[in-house]
Amino acid sequence: MSATEKVSRGSEALEIAGAWLLALIWILPLAYAVWAAIHPSEYSAHFAPDAPLTPQNFIKAWNAAPFAWYFLNTFILVTMILAAQLVLCTLAAYAFARFSFAGRDVAFILVLLQLMIMPDVLIVENYRTMTALGLVDTIPAIGLPYMASAFGIFLLRQTFKTVPRELDEAARVEGAGPLQVLLKVYVPLAKPVYIAYGLVSVSYHWNNFLWPLIITNSVSTRPLTVGLQIFASADQGIDWSVITAATLMTSAPLLLAFLLFQRQFVQSFMRAGIR
């Protein structure tokens, strides 16, 4: 075994150990949440292997707020936002990547500028817009400000730019119009990017809190995160068991989806270059 080989072996072992360490740190909060959620609250900070299991925390959490409504609202919300984002971003990115028109660069810079602005800064202005549209306290009002996503446009434009011109031209020679070229050449080639972007978008909006809280007033429009707030009333003390049960419950769909599609997600992230 040569010396360089030894060094690379050693560094590999170090990398593996590092990865394990990071993974362990990452999983700890989740593992704690599972522990606290399935045991009675006396055991939430007391780790005895023979602690009795109980579903009570989940039952308590579920009954503490109309979570069925909140699940439905969140589901509608993320689906609506993602659908609108995919359509809008695809069309905008295609225009920016492959067409030349007056003001294209200025428009693109404006889109990029939007990336620099935290959405929270615009809350008052957005609220005013929603009031003018008569949409306060509706699910579309939560989603509208996010639909024309600058990140999505930028990401897809970069991806479309990497598609070889030859493919585009070949499709046109075959008689395809601009929209057909988009749907048959660009979109299929960008599939990994779409999956990666979809994941980011869904998890962001699943977890978004401040704007939904401010723009909604009633049970029929509020998403899960706002419903979770019930457990935050620190005035009366905190029951970790119920909080962790509620958190697991509300993040379960995301966690499950990730576990099921793990391979695809990881691969698409690698290909899309967002890590």
Next chain:
Amino acid sequence: MFCTKVKWLAAIAAVALVALATGIMTSAATAKDIVLSFYYPVAVGGPITKIIDGYVADFEKENPGIKINAIYAGTYQDTLTKALTAFKSGEPPDIAVLLSTDMFTLIDEDAITPFDDLLKTDADKTWAKSFFPAFMENSQTGGKTWGIPFQRSTIVMFWNKDAFKDAGLDPDKAPDTWDELVADGGKLTKRDASGNVSQWGIEIPSTGFPYWLFQGLTTADDVRLMNQAGTTTYFDKPGVVQALQYWVDLSRKYKIQPEGTIEWGTTPKDFFERKTAIMWTSTGNLTNVRANAKFPFGVAMLPAHQGRGSPTGGGNFYLFKKMANEERDAAFKFVKWMTTPERAADWGIATGYVAVRPDAWDTSKMKKYVADFPAAAVARDQLKYAVAELSTHDNQRVTKALNDGLQAALTGTKTPQQAMTDAQQEAARILKPYQ
């Protein structure tokens, strides 16, 4: 490919439809009803929501023509953000329950209207004077009344009677002075041979709003943290520094309190699990402790030093601007209705907040409750020593300056003197425009 596209469009259309349908479900009030929005700081679903919903329904039944739309908006902080955003967008709430300490912030934003103009009859004027003076300290400034006390609290001391008995102390007598607290705390702190502590003497929480607990110490030291106009703070006064020194000493010198910061939210849990024998916390925890402590416990006033006392805390009713006259009258009627002696008593019993007016304690319901559970009256009796919670102009930033200083001293990165000098300098800088 074309086929999938059609499916996509169908899916989008379906989602949009569902969303629209959900959005359209708004409350059906008849055209001539006065509809008032009422922001209340709690998330939907808990027991408190049900109580408020019940009050609102009763009020609407007794006052046909007025509809109250109760909007539950999360924590105090979230509710303030929501109310101010709505206000700045031109659609403020009509009534809101917000922290009493947000008074100056709301005045500076020109968001609220004082109650004084609404007090037309003698009955109204008597009503405005019917609250505990300690609660009005945070509700009045510049000769005007901006808030009406509703869910108010103070800090009290809870002690575990079993732990006192085990330590050879009188289980029915809580430490009444700072020195007694140190002496009792020493006996209550249990260490094993290697020095690990299984039970602490005391926990005074220091996260979230350490300044509030700190006021329990400064008030006992007979110093105030700010003036009534909310334009000056006194963080570097010797009494304040001395109070902080005592707090730090509990951990570092006497070693009867855990070192570093102590988490507010889990302090009651430490108390239930006997990790601490004494804790300071809000009276809002009374119902929680009563339900969860598996040992006899006592409630006492905070220990005295130069004097005695505790800050008040909790939320007030505010009326927002931009209401038409008849709306404002209706909102005023609602606030009066919510603060009658009977309702104040009912609310106090249901939640653990201190009933806000003396005559509420004379109702038969409250008398029965206190006879049954004397601890509930401790907070009331302590009110005569109570002072206003720290509240100034630009309150959030001033409070943060003090909180940072307190935590720096408790974690040992600054001496109490240094921490308070720095906090005072920062506060003075923030308050300069208001001088």
